[in-house]
Amino acid sequence: MMYQAFHFHRHRDGLKQACNARILALLILCAAAGLMATPARAAAENGSGVDWFSMAMQLFGGLAVFLFGMEQMAEALRKVAGNRMKDILGKLTSNRFMGVLTGAFVTAVIQSSSITTVMLVGFVTAGLMSLSQAVGVIFGANIGTTVTAQIVAFKVTHYALLLVAVGFSLLFVSKSERIKTYGVLIMGLGLIFFGMGIMSAAMKPLRSFEPFLDLMRDVSAPAVGILIAAVFTGLVQSSSATTGVVIAMASQGLITLEAGIALIMGANIGTCVTAGLASIGKPREAVRVAVAHVTFNVAGVAIMVWFIPYLADFVRSISPSSPELSGIDRLAAETPRQIANAHTVFNVLFSLAFLPLAGFVARFCEWVVTDKPVVEPTAIQPKYLDKELLSTPPLAVDRARREIGRLGEHVEGMLEAALPAVVEGDEEDLKALASLDTDVDILHGYIIKYLGRISARELTDEESAQVMQLVQVANHLEQIGDIVETNIVRIGRQRIAEEVVISDATKTVMEDYHKEVANALRAAMTAVREESLESALAVKDMKKNMARLAETTTRHELTRLTADAPNRLQTFNREMEIIESLSRIYRLCRKIARTEWREAPAAETLEAAE
DSSP states (O other): OHHHHHHHHHHHHHHHHHHHHHHHHHHHHHHHHHHHHHHHHHHHHTTOOOOHHHHHHHHHHHHHHHHHHHHHHHHHHHHHHHHHHHHHHHTOOSOHHHHHHHHHHHHHHHTOHHHHHHHHHHHHHTTSSOHHHHHHHHHHHHHHHHHHHHHHTSOOGGGHHHHHHHHHHHHHHOOOHHHHHHHHHHHHHHHHHHHHHHHHHHTGGGGGOHHHHHHHHHHTSHHHHHHHHHHHHHHHTOHHHHHHHHHHHHTTTOSOHHHHHHHHHHHHHHTHHHHHHHTTTSOHHHHHHHHHHHHHHHHHHHHHGGGHHHHHHHHHHHSOOOTTOOHHHHHHHHHHHHHHHHHHHHHHHHHHHHGGGHHHHHHHHHHHSOOOOOOOOSSOOOSSOOGGGGGSHHHHHHHHHHHHHHHHHHHHHHHHHHHHHHHHOOHHHHHHHHHHHHHHHHHHHHHHHHHHHHHTSOOOHHHHHHHHHHHHHHHHHHHHHHIIIIIIHHHHHHHHHTTOOOOHHHHHHHHHHHHHHHHHHHHHHHHHHHTOHHHHHHHHHHHHHHHHHHHHHHHHHHHHHTSOOTTHHHHHHHHHHHHHHHHHHHHHHHHHHHHTOOSHHHHHHHHHHO
16 A cells, blocks of 8 residues: 555656646746747738648647647646535435536536536536536536637737746745645736637737638628538537637738627537547446536527627627727627626527526437346446546546545455355255355446546646545455455355354344444445545444444353364354354444544544544
């Protein structure tokens, strides 16, 4: 276990170094991109034509900087709000409005409606949420995606490198992990604006390039704009990339508001590709969630495409205007914010309109995706471990915790069956008991592998500690399974071979001891699943009662040792071995409960109690 802890922390330090190197490389790229943008701007101002190579280099380089900034900012937001986000998801109720708010908040934090959809797949598959509830969260996820457009529409590109410098300073000077996280967030925001500036500058020469302007007039036809944006978003699998390019074009006055709305609508459809790909090979519940996502987005666009002029007029009335400007300059000044506002209005409007129909949408998805005959797998499979959530460690840790709870249920079943089998079961009973450990070993292997993959991410100290605690819990549960499968089954076979018969009075004493151990395991697993301090302390408080039961059992065994009965010595040895095995299991239950208490004073209390 110490080796695992060292390995996890060493790997995490390596990831930090790699991340720092990546950030330094990106800053060099930013400086180079800024230098390359200068001659292109000069060429445009001198009227020397369009340098397509320089333009493409700046456009795609700026897009890369923009997306990297989005990734950095989203990662920092996940760290700042990750546990809060997990708690909100865990407290979802049947209230559809709460589902919409939750979907909007979570998607705004993780900057990915696809990850939100993947989380919903897991909740629906596990039976923690109905499809109707999930549909409400999908509506909210579409609102959350509009945050990207609102961020990039701010015209602060002149201060982008200042934000990068401030964030960089906080990241590399501060020793506080929290301050460093805020540094990454600020620097990511700066990179978003800087990438936007590079893309905008790259497209400035197109203002006077007639063939391109003619093409943009074609894009003003809604069907063309929607198709282009849907295809582009589907290829890059990022609606944020499409949003960045659209607003960069708008900032140069290259597209009208109506064309921008059509392109944003196309991005809404294109983002469904990611959710669809994520559902491939998943249970039918997963496919239904993806179908709900596609249904909502396509239906919303199909209806609203006829009202684009009206939406544009409404957005112009609520957005800032620049009447002192005219022509392309006015278009460049007003359109970016108008597109962002149109994106938000469109998604909020249709989320609220479709919300009363969430139940109907769910039934439609169930009709489209019917249930298949259930085919039981030959070996047990994990239920909660979703690789798609590895990019969001707080949520991945929560999924691992749920799977450990499932592992605990299997171990509880083994412990429940252990005493009857060892005391009076035959060879077949013991063989069946031993076979239960196979599922425990398989689940344990999946959990440890998943936790290892989480540890390969860049984690906060708290997240790293949680991963280590869950590794310990999984290992302790696997050890309990081994005690039952190896020690208790061996004792039962020796009882049969030696023709030992355990008296009814001794069975009663053992049952009392076994019942208390089983209660300790249940309370310990409640502490793990629910992160419950009360349940953890309940396991600690059992120590006095366990000591009393142990004394009663020992006194009874010593009395039985002097009784006039056949195989008395062999019977005494087997009975004491059973009690010792149960005692070892209880000690492991205490260790499981102790891993769930993180505050130093309480941790010291539990340690002292050992």
